[in-house]
Amino acid sequence: MKIEILNGKRLVSNEKVSKQSVEAKHAELKLEKPKTSGQWLDFNRIEVSDGVITGIDTETKKSFDADITIDAQNCLVFPGLIDLNVSLREPGYTAKGTIATETKAAAAGGVTALCCSPDTMPINDSEAVTKLIKDLAEESNACKVLPLGALTQGLKGAQLAEYALLKAAHCVALSNGFNPIKNLAITKRCFEYAATHKLSVFINPIEPSLHEGVMHEGYVSTTIGLQGIPSLAETTAVAQLIQIAKSTGVHLHLSQVSAQESVSQVRDAKLAGINVTADVAIHNLIFTDQRVANFNSAYRCMPPLRSESDRLALIEGLKSGVIDAVTSAHQPHEAAAKQMPFAETQAGMSGVEFILPIAMALDNQLSEPCHISLIDFIHAMTHAPASILNMTSPEIACGHEANICVFDPTIKKVLHAENILSQGKNTPLLRQTLTGQVKATIFEGNISYQSETDSN
Amino acid sequence: MPFLDETESIASLQLTPSGKLKHFLTVSGLSKELLTEILDTADSLIEVGERNIKKVPLLRGKTVVNLFFEASTRTRSTFELAAKRLSADVLNLNINTSAASKGETLSDMLRNLEAMASDMFVVRHSQSGAPHFIAESVTPGVAIINAGDGWHAHPTQAMLDMLTIRQKKGQFEGLKVAIIGDILHSRVARSQIRALNTLGVDEVRVIAPNTLLPKYVESLGVTVFNDMDAGMKDLDVVIMLRLQKERMQGALLPSEHEYYQLFGLTRARLKHAKPDAIVMHPGPINRGVEIESEVADGEQSVILDQVTNGIAIRMAVMSMAMSGQAEVQLLQQEQAKEHSAL
Numbered sequence: 140m141k142i143e144i145l146n147g148k149r150l151v152s153n154e155k156v157s158k159q160s161v162e163a164k165h166a167e168l169k170l171e172k173p174k175t176s177g178q179w180l181d182f183n184r185i186e187v188s189d190g191v192i193t194g195i196d197t198e199t200k201k202s203f204d205a206d207i208t209i210d211a212q213n214c215l216v217f218p219g220l221i222d223l224n225v226s227l228r229e230p231g232y233t234a235k236g237t238i239a240t241e242t243k244a245a246a247a248g249g250v251t252a253l254c255c256s257p258d259t260m261p262i263n264d265s266e267a268v269t270k271l272i273k274d275l276a277e278e279s280n281a282c283k284v285l286p287l288g289a290l291t292q293g294l295k296g297a298q299l300a301e302y303a304l305l306k307a308a309h310c311v312a313l314s315n316g317f318n319p320i321k322n323l324a325i326t327k328r329c330f331e332y333a334a335t336h337k338l339s340v341f342i343n344p345i346e347p348s349l350h351e352g353v354m355h356e357g358y359v360s361t362t363i364g365l366q367g368i369p370s371l372a373e374t375t376a377v378a379q380l381i382q383i384a385k386s387t388g389v390h391l392h393l394s395q396v397s398a399q400e401s402v403s404q405v406r407d408a409k410l411a412g413i414n415v416t417a418d419v420a421i422h423n424l425i426f427t428d429q430r431v432a433n434f435n436s437a438y439r440c441m442p443p444l445r446s447e448s449d450r451l452a453l454i455e456g457l458k459s460g461v462i463d464a465v466t467s468a469h470q471p472h473e474a475a476a477k478q479m480p481f482a483e484t485q486a487g488m489s490g491v492e493f494i495l496p497i498a499m500a501l502d503n504q505l506s507e508p509c510h511i512s513l514i515d516f517i518h519a520m521t522h523a524p525a526s527i528l529n530m531t532s533p534e535i536a537c538g539h540e541a542n543i544c545v546f547d548p549t550i551k552k553v554l555h556a557e558n559i560l561s562q563g564k565n566t567p568l569l570r571q572t573l574t575g576q577v578k579a580t581i582f583e584g585n586i587s588y589q590s591e592t593d594s595n
Numbered sequence: 596m597p598f599l600d601e602t603e604s605i606a607s608l609q610l611t612p613s614g615k616l617k618h619f620l621t622v623s624g625l626s627k628e629l630l631t632e633i634l635d636t637a638d639s640l641i642e643v644g645e646r647n648i649k650k651v652p653l654l655r656g657k658t659v660v661n662l663f664f665e666a667s668t669r670t671r672s673t674f675e676l677a678a679k680r681l682s683a684d685v686l687n688l689n690i691n692t693s694a695a696s697k698g699e700t701l702s703d704m705l706r707n708l709e710a711m712a713s714d715m716f717v718v719r720h721s722q723s724g725a726p727h728f729i730a731e732s733v734t735p736g737v738a739i740i741n742a743g744d745g746w747h748a749h750p751t752q753a754m755l756d757m758l759t760i761r762q763k764k765g766q767f768e769g770l771k772v773a774i775i776g777d778i779l780h781s782r783v784a785r786s787q788i789r790a791l792n793t794l795g796v797d798e799v800r801v802i803a804p805n806t807l808l809p810k811y812v813e814s815l816g817v818t819v820f821n822d823m824d825a826g827m828k829d830l831d832v833v834i835m836l837r838l839q840k841e842r843m844q845g846a847l848l849p850s851e852h853e854y855y856q857l858f859g860l861t862r863a864r865l866k867h868a869k870p871d872a873i874v875m876h877p878g879p880i881n882r883g884v885e886i887e888s889e890v891a892d893g894e895q896s897v898i899l900d901q902v903t904n905g906i907a908i909r910m911a912v913m914s915m916a917m918s919g920q921a922e923v924q925l926l927q928q929e930q931a932k933e934h935s936a937l
Contacts, residue, residue: 361809362623364723364746364785369810425597434724435602478702478732480722482745500597571598 147211190584218533219251231260244561264289420468471563489563617919677909723747753786776836827867
């Protein structure tokens with residue numbers, strides 16, 4: 140298969156940023172203004188053949204004989220996004236989503252690789268389940284699926300899962316999902332055993348005894364009488380996890396931090412040289428608990444949407460590099476899961492398809508504390524997650540695997556449920572105007588998504 | 596923040612285009628004029644309860660369903676009496692939530708009831724926001740009256756308290772009011788604080804230990820006191836809340852004994868308030884836990900007036916919401932006519 144992409148702008152990342160060592164990254168945290176991570180350069184033609192980028196603006200007049208031509212007029216071309224946390228729902232919860240539907244949705248969002256959480260049914264704590272997920276993903280062939288294996292058997296927080304076997308079956312890291320381990324001795328042993336096998340642990344920081352409630356504990360929860368989850372439920376867990384990571388030497392990745400205090404703790408840990416990274420769910424960058432004031436269950440998330448000062452601290456953390464990566468934290472649900480009184484509904488948003496329109500909105504925010512440039516955002520969903528996962532840094536450059544997103548930032552469209560590919564239509568963005576549209580996604584040299592207007 | 600918040604606010608959800616009540620979900624967001632209209636309407640209906648034949652035809656031919664997902668005696672029976680005095684047909688459903696959750700969903704159950712041509716649901720539910728959910732997405736053509744939801748709101752209780760205060764004090768301006776006890780878990784307190792502030796009292800105080808206060812309680816527009824004697828000073832209105840026995844578990848309070856020592860309303864404590872202060876309680880009262888028997892039955896107590904006023908307030912909001920629904924239906928019919936004329 141040969142593909143050519145014509146006449147757009149490609150992302151050229153600042154090599155120093157994308158390839159710098161952990162020490163250099165940590166040193167940068169001390170700077171007031173971190174370097175920008177790249178720039179847009181015009182190109183005439185990008186050539187892809189047999190899964191690899193083989194030429195950019197080659198001088199030879201020789202025709203390329205492309206099977207597929209993508210016109211990238213007005214478009215930005217950058218590496219396919221890597222999403223660190225997506226719930227594919229299969230096996231077990233196919234009323235919410237399947238590996239086929241959700242990986243195709245991811246491709247439509249410009250994603251070419253994703254980590255899927257182990258909280259399926261059965262839980263991904265064995266080679267057999269991992270193999271099933273890999274097989275179904277291969278069949279769908281819409282993006283690379285990188286399973287997270289269970290940190291404990293059945294996610295029950297009692298016994299170690301078979302890390303070596305899970306690793307052999309291509310689990311890329313370990314996670315206990317939203318099932319926090321109650322016993323710190325177990326956490327410590329899990330971290331020790333993970334370090335033994337050089338596996339990273341992806342932990343959602345939750346202190347279970349403080350984690351009662353259905354939304355952020357703040358002014359809004361006080362007003363409307365919903366039980367609030369205090370920030371303390373996260374920050375005390377972050378503190379404990381960082382100390383255990385330091386002691387065991389494991390690579391700790393904190394998934395979906397949501398509170399201001401977590402950001403400063405991660406900063407201190409990084410400055411102290413502890414091997415810790417963190418990501419943030421994209422909705423925590425644009426929404427706050429104010430959206431829950433009228434009991435709209437579309438805004439119920441885990442971790443919850445927190446206050447404006449938390450949101451600003453997360454944005455600042457992302458810009459300064461304290462928070463490494465952004466994830467869609469995609470959680471598709473069937474309609475009935477959200478049609479109940481608020482506290483009885485299930486948490487989570489369907490979001491893997493709307494990452495880039497949200498990034499455009501963040502780029503368009505004019506007030507400095509809210510603004511994230513599109514380039515920095517893309518960095519947080521390409522180079523940063525690749526580095527967390529110990530993968531080759533993706534680039535639009537010759538010799539690199541052809542995982543490419545062609546994105547038109549000029550298209551404006553109103554979002555309707557019937558245009559969502561994910562089985563989960565549970566997004567508060569319905570009926571809103573989204574700016575920017577993925578025109579095509581190339582996964583391992585093949586078209587994994589092409590927008591309707593272009594595929595005709 | 597980018598992207599609009601499309602959610603209809605609770606305040607606008609319960610009003611018709613011309614600003615009349617069509618549901619009664621919360622006092623939050625309602626104007627002083629509207630709250631005053633509720634009180635005035637209730638005042639005019641009090642007289643019905645004193646008649647020989649205690650009926651007016653305001654809801655004649657209408658079907659009111661009392662949907663109680665949580666046990667209640669007083670609130671349910673006053674709603675039933677109120678509906679009957681308005682000449683409505685009343686159906687009482689006490690729904691054991693655990694049994695309900697096994698079978699059909701809340702939405703299915705309510706749509707079935709709507710199909711039986713119900714005109715009004717009076718809803719009590721243990722989840723905050725449940726009546727709002729029903730009004731918004733389940734049965735938009737049925738008037739919803741909130742009879743208490745989770746920790747969120749109990750607007751008819753708050754309004755009957757306001758009616759009682761107005762009867763005894765004449766006006767709201769200049770009054771100092773304190774609410775004492777478990778504010779954290781109290782829908783009554785949240786609604787009272789809103790109503791008192793909207794109606795323009797001088798000061799609303801809450802008196803409780805920190806374990807029984809929501810973390811950001813000041814943002815509701817109250818002054819916080821941990822010391823009851825200090826908080827009682829110069830009060831015109833003392834509102835006691837019921838202390839649930841289960842608060843001793845989960846380390847919210849050490850014992851009823853210590854609570855009574857610190858926050859129990861005794862004759863001695865009441866002396867710190869103004870001599871003509873009134874004592875209120877939404878009931879049912881725990882004698883010797885939050886209030887001394889002699890105070891509950893004393894001259895300053897208006898607890899039984901509250902119960903009487905409860906019927907009038909419920910008659911008022913039921914008749915107002917029903918006429919609001921009629922206005923909406925008329926509007927929809929006119930729009931349909933215009934549409935078919937085109």
